[in-house]
Amino acid sequence: MHIGFIGLGNMGSPMAHNLLAAGHQLSVFDLSEVAVEALVVAGAARASSVQAIAATDCELIITMLPAARQVKAVYLGEEGLLANVHPGVRLIDSSTIDPLSAREVAAAAEQQNNPMLDAPVSGGTGGAAAGTLTFMVGGSKADFDHALPVLQAMGKNIVHCGPAGNGQVAKVANNMLLAISMIGTVEAMNLGVALGMQPEVLAGVINTSSGRCWSSDTYNPYPGVMENVPAARGYSGGFGTDLMLKDLGLATEAAKHAQQPVLLGALAQQLYQSFSSQGHGALDFSAIIKLYTGDTE
Numbered sequence: 164m165h166i167g168f169i170g171l172g173n174m175g176s177p178m179a180h181n182l183l184a185a186g187h188q189l190s191v192f193d194l195s196e197v198a199v200e201a202l203v204v205a206g207a208a209r210a211s212s213v214q215a216i217a218a219t220d221c222e223l224i225i226t227m228l229p230a231a232r233q234v235k236a237v238y239l240g241e242e243g244l245l246a247n248v249h250p251g252v253r254l255i256d257s258s259t260i261d262p263l264s265a266r267e268v269a270a271a272a273e274q275q276n277n278p279m280l281d282a283p284v285s286g287g288t289g290g291a292a293a294g295t296l297t298f299m300v301g302g303s304k305a306d307f308d309h310a311l312p313v314l315q316a317m318g319k320n321i322v323h324c325g326p327a328g329n330g331q332v333a334k335v336a337n338n339m340l341l342a343i344s345m346i347g348t349v350e351a352m353n354l355g356v357a358l359g360m361q362p363e364v365l366a367g368v369i370n371t372s373s374g375r376c377w378s379s380d381t382y383n384p385y386p387g388v389m390e391n392v393p394a395a396r397g398y399s400g401g402f403g404t405d406l407m408l409k410d411l412g413l414a415t416e417a418a419k420h421a422q423q424p425v426l427l428g429a430l431a432q433q434l435y436q437s438f439s440s441q442g443h444g445a446l447d448f449s450a451i452i453k454l455y456t457g458d459t460e
């Protein structure tokens with residue numbers, strides 16, 4: 164299939180590479196010429212603008228952009244996709260944005276006969292490179308079924324979450340829980356160690372007891388408990404604190420619109436905000452343990 168791809172950053176670039184590897188024909192655009200060049204070397208066709216992508220004969224256009232501001236500009240701007248794309252071309256936005264913006268863009272696309280899905284991902288840059296991302300997809304079931312083979316070239320778990328915007332709903336709910344469970348794990352580990360437990364013994368107990376969660380058994384934040392996690396390498400790599408902060412902002416904003424209390428989500432947002440403002444925004448989000456240990460490194 165001829166696919167247009169816009170947004171070749173940390174996530175978009177490996178996703179686009181996987182589409183090429185699966186035999187799809189790609190036309191690509193990014194504001195970064197360096198990012199475009201890397202895909203062109205791998206076999207993609209260069210497009211010079213969003214309009215140029217829209218002018219191709221691609222059947223599907225995928226976007227992977229930083230935030231709602233860029234998504235709205237790329238889709239709804241005068242020189243954007245909707246103003247220029249051929250009717251019938253399918254659209255998938257895999258950026259993580261708030262559900263309301265996703266619904267606004269999808270409604271505008273549907274109105275002019277461009278079926279659209281929101282399909283944010285989890286799995287990070289490692290999952291993007293390995294083609295094992297989880298896609299949480301919002302849109303009609305028929306459009307989901309049509310997109311499935313393409314999404315399978317980039318991901319392993321592809322879940323239809325309901326109508327437009329629901330992919331983003333699933334994503335913000337999951338990441339809010341992850342933020343909260345990480346802070347809970349940090350508190351429990353730190354308390355146990357302060358009271359005299361060996362961290363690896365405590366982690367072993369938690370991971371076979373009712374406190375077990377992904378933050379404790381797969382991504383433990385306490386240094387020395389696990390290998391191959393950010394805590395084992397000074398909290399480099401992984402999922403950045405500022406990206407988690409962005410997702411918590413989406414969750415609390417969406418909660419405001421839904422008039423739904425998210426007491427722990429809001430507290431987690433404040434804790435990550437505080438941690439980021441101390442200059443740690445680039446560290447993996449499990450480094451939030453430093454708020455408790457007083458480690459300023």
Ligand code: NAD
Nearest residue numbers: 170171172173174175193194195228229233258259287288
């Ligand atoms: P990134 O900043 O590395 O890449 C975004 C790319 O979009 C950049 O290359 C940028 O030049 C390009 N871009 C921005 N505005 C543009 C425009 N108007 N036209 C064309 N290109 C434009 O971001 P990323 O890490 O690839 O993340 C992309 C999305 O995926 C974000 O919404 C993020 O929250 C989400 N996400 C990221 C991760 C992760 O671990 N990095 C994990 C899950 C989800």
